[in-house]
Amino acid sequence: MRALAILPLISLPLVQGIPASEFQTVLNEIGDISDFTGGLFGGIAKGIGSAAKQAEKIFHGGQEKVEKFFESRNNAKKAPLTLWLNGGPGCSSVTGLLFELGPCSIAKQGEGVTFNNHSWNTHSNMIFLDQPVNVGYSYSNDGSTVNNSPVAAEDVYAFLELFLDRYPEYADSPFHIAAESYGGIYAPNIASVIHKKNTQLASKSFAPVPRLKRINLHSVILANGLTEPYTQFGSIPDFACDGPYPIFDDPSGARCEALRTKVPTCQRLIQGCYNYNSRFTCVPATLYCWSQLVGPLQQTGKNPYDARKQCDRQKDGQLCYKEMSWIETWMNDASNKKALGAPPDRDFASCNMEVNQAFMGQGDGMHNAALLLVPLINDGVRLLVYAGNADMMCNFMGNEAWVAKLEHKFHEEFSKTPSSPWVTLDSAGNVTFVNVYEAGHMVPFDQPEAALDMFTRWILDVPLSLNATELASRMTVPFAGII
Structure with missing residues (x-):
């Protein structure tokens, strides 16, 4: 097994409501994991979190406690810093780490890991974080959990401040x-x-707050995301009936017409959620839209993450990929758990459905998160939205549509910009949309080389449409991607 350069890993229990001046990190070395080399540490951090209640929260991720931090394979001291998160809600970022874009990929039957030539740590330092609390091996000592994204975001901010306090050499890195x-x-x-x-x-x-650092936020990258549900749920019939991989054979047939009739009610309920920002308006939208628009697609036997494939859940698992069960096997191996410092009586699951239901019970996924991006874009933060064109869950049509509608200072320029070749992209100012052909929900799994190329160009602020010769002239280290 080729050795990977792994920086020390930190276990960061976050104690909510503690004054900023009191946060600290205490590290203790933990055991080795046979498939990796490098410093592995576990410890405690007292830090800033939501003041809603006092609760010790312990984040785990990757193969080690809390977050898995991988140094860039090239020029690590000058490389950007990237935080990767999977969704769910309630699903572990170990999926991204071992199934999509991490330095290693899960081996068959969970018997080990293999080297990933297309890892995103080729040109970036990478953090894989499990959040909110109770995802993966993370837990709360008093059993409390988080049920909405704004509170979860405060916890992640606390984690980042603690991380940068422990590793100040990354405080100025583009994030x-x-x-x-x-x-x-x-x-x-x-x-x-x-x-x-x-x-x-x-x-x-x-x-001034001692030891708090400005986080050098450069960009937000949304991968086959759910961000603006009004537009995205409205696009489902178009994708299912007229998309590149139709779910239903007859665009004007009964099933397509039935699906289209559900859109007005769904969008009316979502608009109510937008207007009133209450679980009493957002939960009905959640229940109706998922059951009436997504439910019929799931009943077809298609893989909801890749419309090109069928899904036999008895054979492929509930998430339609055998690799998910392999990851759980590897993460729950007693020797690996001991090396991770994970509680011996706690089992790892790719997704925690209790967390999922807690978020759904608040209607969290029906809020318009796209609006939060406008002030950031106007202030210079870049936005990349990409989507595989075979994904049913968060299809490319809906993603492209909400990006095109978003009102920011580059909106007019973006709306007039024609698509240019890479795979297919629209770009103007700080905003870029990429449609990745022949890829589903997990683009780095389906198109690993293309995904690495896109990510590397983006974090290095190199145009995606730049040809190989021009690209090479801008690189100070060999470029890993499509050349």
Whole structure:
């Protein structure tokens, strides 16, 4: 097994409501994991979190306790820093780590891991974080949980401040948030908190807080995300009946017509959620839209994450990919759990359905997270939205449509910009949309080389349409991607 460069890993229980001046990190070395080399640490951090209640929260992720932090394979000291989050809500970012874009990929039957030539840590330092609390091996000592994205975002901000306090050498690194699926709601909330806190720290009227750092937020990357449900749920009949991989054979047939009749009620309920921002308006939208628009697609036997494939859940698992069960096997291996410092009596699951239901019970996924991005874009933060064109869950049509509608200072320019070749993209100012052909919900799994190319160009602020010769002239280290 080729050795990977892994920086120390930190276990960061977050104690909510603690004064900023008191946060600290205490590290203790933990055991080795045979498939990896590098410093592995576990410890405690007292830090800033939501003041809603005192609750010790312990984040785990990757193969080690809390977050898995991988140094860039190229020029790590000058490389950007990227936080990766999977969605759910309630699903572990170990999926991204071992199934999509991490330095290693899960081996068959969960018997180990293999080296990933297309890992996103080729040109970026990477953090894979399990959140909110109770996802993966994360837990709360008093059993409390989080049930909405704004509160979860405050916890992630606290984690980032603690991380940068422990590793100040990354405090000035360009920082990117990349999030998939329900991460399309997580990431705008997290980015919004960072932006607001950065503004406060820069304000002369804001009392200085020792050891709090400005997070150098450069961009938000949304991967096949759910971000603006009004537009995205409205696009489902178009994708299912007229998309590149039709779910139903007859666009004017009874099933397509029945699906289209559900859109007005769904959008009316979502608009009520937008208007009143209450669980009493958002939960009905959640229940109706998912059951009436997504439910019929799931009943077809198609893989909801890739319309090109069938899904036999008895054979492929509830998430339609055998690799998910392999990951759980590897993560629950007794020797690996001991090395991770994970509680021996706690089982790892790819998704925690209790967390999922807690968020759904608040109607969290029916809020318009896209609006949170506008002030960031106007203030110079870049936005990349990409979507595989075979994904049923968060299809490319809906993603492209909400990006085109978003009112920011580059809106007019974006609306007039024709698509240009890479795979297919629209770009203007700080905003770029990419439609990735022959890929489903997990683009880095389906198109690993293309995904790495796109990500690398983005974090290095190189145009996606730049040809290989021009690209090579801008690189200070060999470029890993499509050349």
